[in-house]
Amino acid sequence: MTTSSAISADAGDLPSQFDETIASDQRIEPRDWMPEGYRKTLIRQIAQHAHSEIIGMQPEGNWLTRAPSLRRKAILMAKVQDEAGHGLYLYSAAETLGAGRADLTERLIEGRQKYSSIFNYPTLTYADVGTIGWLVDGAAICNQVPLCRSSFGPYARAMIRVCKEESFHQRQGYELLTTMMRGTSEQREMVQESVNRWWWPALMMFGPPDDKSPNTEQSMAWGIKRHTNDELRQRFVDMSVPQAAALGVTFPDPDLVWNADRGHYDFGDPDWSEFMAVVKGNGAMNVERVERRRAAHENGTWVRDAAAAFAARGQEEQR
């Protein structure tokens, strides 16, 4: 739905039009006036999200050459390619706000823009492919389904397609782990060990606690975010506990217990000092992830140059 026609405010009063659009839960589109802070916040979040999708190809890509069967390899290859597509939808959404993709990529490889903390952990066993699908993509869905109702049109529309694909990713991860849990005792131990490593980092994906989240209040007021970090983290825990029971694994949290009064699971606090260290670049894989992205970007220079020359020649011929 477009915004301008639905708004009755005086055409000259652009800030009021913007406020009314947000208040009436309509979408802001790229051609609409928007406050500079709104535009900057969106570029920050969308770019960070796009970078996460692209960097997120690396941990799973690590297992492409060692997948245990042709079927598993084909599934994993399709999933990793999907992540590249998600990055492209998101960079395109950022471009509608005036942010160039080349510039955003430079910012990523110079360490001036962030990507999700989760991708700075290593994938040590093949079970990690399943655990990433189940918990990491599961957390991503929990976080991203509400973003389908984000106030900025291009971002919300990109999220609809991303979420559909993420749901498939989550199911393939859960199916992989289910298969391993029906296997040998070594395979079951491998799954449990993997879940133990990924549980806390998955909880950190939702960002710092609400009282330490500088951006949440304004982003909620603008309808960019629809829920706080803690609300979504709680939703994820509540959703994951019965799935873990069905799978036959446990989470490494002694404080995880059903609270009948709240109607939710209580759970322990992630190690926020570890989160801060990873976000600042000191996680196990930060340097390697960014270096690999830089090398891929540099190795692709000739492709971009060739594509630009081809497009220029096409334009020349049309004159």
Ligand code: BYC
């Ligand atoms: N990692 O005020 P806050 C995926 C930063 S893709 C790193 O709460 P906000 C997948 C935050 O940016 C997963 N940094 O911020 C892909 C801010 O720093 P700046 C990515 C984090 O934006 C491939 C500061 O901490 N998903 O799942 O209101 C394969 C304070 O935080 C993190 C998205 O990007 C973190 N975990 O809320 C498989 C979803 N958390 O920028 C799977 C869209 C926080 O002020 N993004 N920071 O310097 C969002 O929903 C929000 O940006 C967040 C953070 C909830 C992540």
